[in-house]
Amino acid sequence: MGIDNIWVFAQETNGAATPATLELLTKARSLGGTVSAFVVGDGNAIASTLGEYGAAKVYSTGDLAGNLPGAAGAAAMKAVIDGGDRPDLIMFPQNYEGRDIVSRLSVKLDRTVLTNNTQVEVDGDSLKVTTPVFGGEQLVTTTFTGEGPFLAAFRPKSFEPAPGDAGAGEVVSAPVPDLGATGGAKVTAVHVEETTGPKLDEAAVVVAGGRGLGQSESFEMVESLAKLLKGAPGASRAIVDAGWVPYSMQVGQTGKVVKPSVYIAAGISGATQHMVGMKGSKNIIAINKDAEAPIFGVADLGIVGDVHKVMPKLIEALQGR
Amino acid sequence: MNVIVCVKQIPDPAQPGELDPSTNTLKREGKLILDESDSYGVEMALQLVDKAGEGEVSLISMAPNGEVSGLRTALAMGAAKAVLVSDPDLAGSDALTTAKVLAAAAKKLGDADLIIAATESSDGYTGTVPEQMAEVLGMPSITFAKSVAVEGGTVKVARQTEAGYDEVECPTPALVSVTAGVVEPRYPSFKGIMAAKSKPVEEVTAADLGVTPVGWAGADQQIVDVAQAPAREAGEIIEDEGEAHLKIVEFLEGLKVI
Structure with missing residues (x-):
């Protein structure tokens, strides 16, 4: 046996x-x-x-x-x-x-x-x-x-x-x-969503956005930062469910498991469902206005602040390099 | 059109979860609420029945302690009736047993055109029960549906895939598991809440359904250890006073990412 x-x-x-x-x-x-x-x-x-x-x-x-x-x-x-x-x-x-x-x-x-x-x-x-x-x-x-x-x-x-x-x-x-x-179930058509840049689950840097972004337009900040760092944009389940971004960007229990060397969580509180998908990242940076957010429990660098203030300045500083 | 929705009543996810030290399973004491993941299926079912112009939405659920508060929420949204399988002998059941019990409950309700479930529960997230149920019932199934339509005995689904989505068609009766966000769940109206109090909830045991309750002994699995995961070392948390972005730049430089 x-x-x-x-x-x-x-x-x-x-x-x-x-x-x-x-x-x-x-x-x-x-x-x-x-x-x-x-x-x-x-x-x-x-x-x-x-x-x-x-x-x-x-x-x-x-x-x-x-x-x-x-x-x-x-x-x-x-x-x-x-x-x-x-x-x-x-x-x-x-x-x-x-x-x-x-x-x-x-x-x-x-x-x-x-x-x-x-x-x-x-x-x-x-x-x-x-x-x-x-x-x-x-x-x-x-x-x-x-x-x-x-x-x-x-x-x-x-x-x-x-x-x-x-x-x-x-x-x-x-x-x-x-x-x-x-x-009985048969596939009648296959649709593939176009993606550019590194794959979410293989990228060395992942920048992910959550409900703290406030509105879908603010996700552009996440995409810009990801591009500047040659990384992939990701998302919490909350904003995927809200229809801001496609499911293929979801990090977490029901989405992708990522282990990049740097994970930047912008406006993500850190629900259990999200944490299991990114906790294995080597370095975690979190930006969230709620100092009590669970994401700070796993962050190597935590910024308690407004993503709408911190992110634009960060993007500008990196663009200037 | 008749639709059966599988719903789970779970401890409030806002409260931290805890394992029962004697059994090592999730504590499910106290008030249970309707799993938010299931509210999408309930809404989808109500919309499909509305569109068909006839039929009703029924609920099936399994809980060890006769709990109905989560079911009442779904009834208040507009479901017509519920079957609750409540049996202390079912405590500790694995997903396979749960699927057998729910399949038997669906059979008891009789001919449904569609059975809808969430892709996974928010507390156990095994994610196997819907497809197991379909197999027990010998039914076709479409999992991970992000849109569902029924036309003349055919269910048409946009099924989420890793790369995008597939269009899938299937004759009814069929089982469909829906992703969260598939529809916007309605809030129960006051009238709905009042009406839900008198809607029928039939409570049955596993034996009533002809399923042998197996519970702990028959689960073919046993938890042998629960350990604390190694914690991440505490990081540096700072308050943004206008210059915090520089701290991030410095951190990224230190890692040679930039």
Whole structure:
């Protein structure tokens, strides 16, 4: 027994494996045993990278033909498990697709699922996972007490990705079986929002704005400052919900997890939901007029003041350099 | 058109959360409120039923202690009735059990064209329950909806993705999970609040629904440790008196960012 067979739900974007995929493969490799990657879509383009990061086998469902990944991915995984390859652990990234697939799979396998984890270790025949709660103030460690396959979803950037020394993974076809009623949802059109500058979750500097900006026009200050510092603009959930900026800019529990070397929070109070997405930043600067705002609890430099006064002066000072 | 909305009653997020030292689960004592995330689903459902010109919005919820104050808020917004699964044996249930219970409650209410849930709750944020429910019910689902329309037995959704959004279509009955901000939730009117007091809330147990309550023992997971996360070292906090931006410039210089 033990944890001998681990699967990682692997994702591709623009022809490359996503950073979260490589993080999970690296971690899976360190737990010992055999590692397989499971691509819900065509896995051929990224099979060599997946192999390099530790996947001896790459399951590939092939094109989803408009199906959403949740129902299709879970059914394809269940079919492989029923076919005899029974993993002890399946690791998912905590994102849209990962969440949808692990949810449906948990019902198919009748297994519990532990989400929002940042760490995992083998504990005999079981596993222990760690989950930050209350905005990361406390760490809860939970063990699986039933039988595998254990299902766990991990927050992005929980592990440092590093390639191993293996070659390309062997691609094995894992077609999506007939989905019946659960396959009713079909994608009819895909819209990609244009972005410029560094990606939010990869930028060395992130400047994020919140409700303290007062009005959507003030977000321009955030964008100007981000541009001056060659960084990416980000946002709290409050102003995304208010429709000021697109969801792709959201930092936090339901948005992106960022760990830049500098994070500047402008007019963000620091709700739990936001803090879990940026607390791992190396240096945090906060500007907020409420001295009691929780964001000051994690700030290396906190300015108690009006963003409308501090930001324009800061932008001007940097423009003059 | 009949719509079922899953709602969760949670401790007020404005109050700091706390774990029960004996069970290591979130304390849910005292007054619970309607999870703000669910108010969007309730509003969306009310708008869809309004537009269809017929049908009603029903609520399903699960709480260990018979709490109804959050449900009353959603009823005051305009939902017609609610089923509350209240059973002490459900305390400690995992998301999978919750999904099984809510799916059974939805079945009890009967044929709905649409089941709406939030993408995740504000207290537990597991984020798996809606999709698990859909699988238990053998239904199609569309998650992370930022707009929802129903036309002639087809639900059309703009589904949020990492890169933008997808247009997705699905025949009803279907389950849709909606993002916060999808619509502007209405405030209950005084009339609505008064009317909500007499709207039916049927309280049932897990056994009434034919679901074996598993609670702690059956959750297949056990919390073994709760530790304080390493705290960040306290930083320097200064009051802006007109020159604080220079302090930021200096800080950025020190980090060689500029």
